[in-house]
Amino acid sequence: MNRKSVITVIVLSGPIGAGKSSLTSILAKHLGSTAYYEEVNNNPVLPLYYKDMKRYTFLLNTYFLNKRLEEINAAAGNHNDVLDRSIYEDLLFFNMNVDNGVADPTEYQIYHDLMDNMMEDVPGNPRKKPDLLIYIHVSLDTMLKRIGKRGREFEQLDSNPGLKEYYQNLLRYYEPWYEQYDVSPKIAIDGDKFDFVDNQDDQDFVLDTIDSKLREIGNL
Ligand SMILES: Nc1ncnc2c1ncn2[C@@H]1O[C@H](COP(=O)(O)OP(=O)(O)O)[C@@H](O)[C@H]1O
Numbered sequence: 001m002n003r004k005s006v007i008t009v010i011v012l013s014g015p016i017g018a019g020k021s022s023l024t025s026i027l028a029k030h031l032g033s034t035a036y037y038e039e040v041n042n043n044p045v046l047p048l049y050y051k052d053m054k055r056y057t058f059l060l061n062t063y064f065l066n067k068r069l070e071e072i073n074a075a076a077g078n079h080n081d082v083l084d085r086s087i088y089e090d091l092l093f094f095n096m097n098v099d100n101g102v103a104d105p106t107e108y109q110i111y112h113d114l115m116d117n118m119m120e121d122v123p124g125n126p127r128k129k130p131d132l133l134i135y136i137h138v139s140l141d142t143m144l145k146r147i148g149k150r151g152r153e154f155e156q157l158d159s160n161p162g163l164k165e166y167y168q169n170l171l172r173y174y175e176p177w178y179e180q181y182d183v184s185p186k187i188a189i190d191g192d193k194f195d196f197v198d199n200q201d202d203q204d205f206v207l208d209t210i211d212s213k214l215r216e217i218g219n220l
């Protein structure tokens with residue numbers, strides 16, 4: 001049996017509120033594997049970032065890089081473990097902030113080089129790259145509804161109306177990002193159409209779609 005058919009890491013991707021954490025727990029339960037969640041509630045930098053993105057973009061991404069590497073390393077020894085956000089999306093956020101004059105291009109370059117180094121495969125160590133990326137596509141309307149439904153204070157438009165433009169902008173970066181993503185096989189799920197949280201038929205359909213893809217790439 002080759003190594004790839006034994007160890008498989010699946011990562012979710014998609015905008016804020018798309019349903020990544022929800023699908024991560026549903027999928028890990030379905031596959032009998034372990035789910036890993038990005039650090040949000042105990043993240044000391046995230047609330048600061050939402051108050052002052054210019055100052056905290058570099059620190060937040062460095063913090064996430066460290067945390068995500070811990071999760072990747074923990075998942076890399078197991079079969080079909082699921083991570084609720086890919087490390088590659090951090091580049092998307094950082095790049096968007098550079099384009100908007102919120103982050104410094106030199107900081108971005110330093111962060112990018114650091115990530116490339118950390119993610120490089122080292123002989124004798126487990127592979128860090130995912131085996132499958134699942135992308136949840138959502139419209140702005142769905143994204144805003146779900147951010148509201150979840151209710152994290154620092155993400156709410158009521159307290160910071162300027163965030164609507166930030167979320168709109170983020171969505172503009174996501175589609176091209178997914179198109180050019182080529183680190184692993186990938187699959188897109190329509191998060192507007194499928195209510196995999198509350199509708200059992202929708203959930204079954206989404207899980208069947210993912211199972212088919214895992215079979216196609218030889219990991220189920
Ligand atoms: N497909 C879906 N249908 C209905 N509600 C959803 C769906 N996906 C997520 N939600 C709800 O939206 C909110 C955000 O979902 P979450 O999984 O935390 O998103 P993410 O991890 O992408 O930020 C949660 O309240 C969740 O229950």
Ligand SMILES: Nc1ncnc2c1ncn2[C@H]1C[C@H](O)[C@@H](COP(=O)(O)O)O1
Nearest residue numbers: 015016017040061064089090093094155
């Ligand atoms: N790299 C990042 N830059 C800025 N903000 C980020 C980054 N990674 C995650 N976030 C934010 C977005 C959300 O407010 C929380 C959690 O993400 P979610 O999509 O809800 O799982 O962190």
